[in-house]
Amino acid sequence: VKMSIALTFDEGAAIVAGGSGGIGSQICRDFGKAGLNVVFTYHGNVARAQALEKEIAGFGVQCRAVKVDLTDFSTVDALFNDAANRYGNIRQVVYAAGPAFEFAKIGDIDPAEWKRVIEQDVVGAFNLVNCAIRCFQRQGAGGNLVALITAAVERIARADLMSASPKAAIETLIRGAAVEYGKEGIRANCVAPGWINAGLGKKGIEEKMTPDMVAKILNSVIPLKKFGEATDISHATLFLCSQQAGFITGQTIAVDGGAQT
Numbered sequence: 674v675k676m677s678i679a680l681t682f683d684e685g686a687a688i689v690a691g692g693s694g695g696i697g698s699q700i701c702r703d704f705g706k707a708g709l710n711v712v713f714t715y716h717g718n719v720a721r722a723q724a725l726e727k728e729i730a731g732f733g734v735q736c737r738a739v740k741v742d743l744t745d746f747s748t749v750d751a752l753f754n755d756a757a758n759r760y761g762n763i764r765q766v767v768y769a770a771g772p773a774f775e776f777a778k779i780g781d782i783d784p785a786e787w788k789r790v791i792e793q794d795v796v797g798a799f800n801l802v803n804c805a806i807r808c809f810q811r812q813g814a815g816g817n818l819v820a821l822i823t824a825a826v827e828r829i830a831r832a833d834l835m836s837a838s839p840k841a842a843i844e845t846l847i848r849g850a851a852v853e854y855g856k857e858g859i860r861a862n863c864v865a866p867g868w869i870n871a872g873l874g875k876k877g878i879e880e881k882m883t884p885d886m887v888a889k890i891l892n893s894v895i896p897l898k899k900f901g902e903a904t905d906i907s908h909a910t911l912f913l914c915s916q917q918a919g920f921i922t923g924q925t926i927a928v929d930g931g932a933q934t
């Protein structure tokens with residue numbers, strides 16, 4: 674190629690909620706490789722969080738893992754205050770967290786499980802977005818929000834409502850943030866993963882699907898005939914956070930190989 678275009682970022686650190694996850698960890702790595710200091714949250718996976726913290730510090734940036742229950746508002750608020758005290762401006766905030774769940778049709782979903790999943794995902798994302806907006810406002814120089822949702826929101830979600838319903842709420846939250854705070858230089862977008870061979874998706878592919886089911890999905894559901902990788906999601910996320918995406922807000926990019934269901 675004769676020309677390459679590098680992504681550039683506003684001066685400041687990144688906060689990634691769910692950085693210990695299969696996809697979130699790759700987003701943290703890519704922010705670190707791009708030269709941004711990274712603060713990421715984990716919930717239960719302390720070993721993975723510590724290993725990632727060390728790996729990213731090896732890229733020559735500062736990295737800090739913080740144990741956070743995203744449904745606890747005061748803890749999320751404290752995360753932002755502490756990160757701002759340590760690293761100065763926070764300019765990128767990514768929601769890459771979300772509870773694990775089983776695929777089930779609506780009539781088979783246990784009401785208590787529905788309540789748990791909705792609360793952890795929707796309340797967690799709200800707390801993060803609320804704290805991010807107020808942090809950006811204190812700094813007075815705008816900022817970028819990206820939430821991972823699911824391609825099931827854009828398509829028809831068969832037996833996947835526990836993923837799609839909370840993510841639909843998160844998508845409206847993000848679009849609302851884009852409209853309400855655009856004039857303050859805050860951009861807000863979503864990345865909608867399809868079948869990804871990382872994190873929850875990898876677990877599903879390896880533990881819940883027979884080779885026949887995998888072949889059927891690759892042959893008849895995904896036109897590009899492959900599962901996505903964590904880097905496919907992190908590249909879209911970093912693009913939306915970059916200065917090169919400076920006129921994009923309130924949008925969702927599905928990264929799903931063109932999947933039809």
Ligand SMILES: NC(=O)c1ccc[n+]([C@@H]2O[C@H](COP(=O)([O-])OP(=O)(O)OC[C@H]3O[C@@H](n4cnc5c(N)ncnc54)[C@H](OP(=O)(O)O)[C@@H]3O)[C@@H](O)[C@H]2O)c1
Pocket residue numbers: 690691692693694695696697714715716717718719741742743744769770771772773793797821822823824836865866867868869870871872873874875
């Ligand atoms: N992978 C896919 O194929 C796929 C497809 C569509 C959408 N998505 C969405 O993309 C996002 C990331 O997925 P993933 O595959 O990377 O999932 P993952 O590997 O299971 O990671 C989930 C992350 O969320 C954190 N978390 C879980 N419950 C939490 C809670 N109550 N409070 C705070 N943090 C909590 C986990 O922390 P610990 O691990 O430390 O406990 C982990 O960092 C999720 O929202 C998922 O629904 C994924």
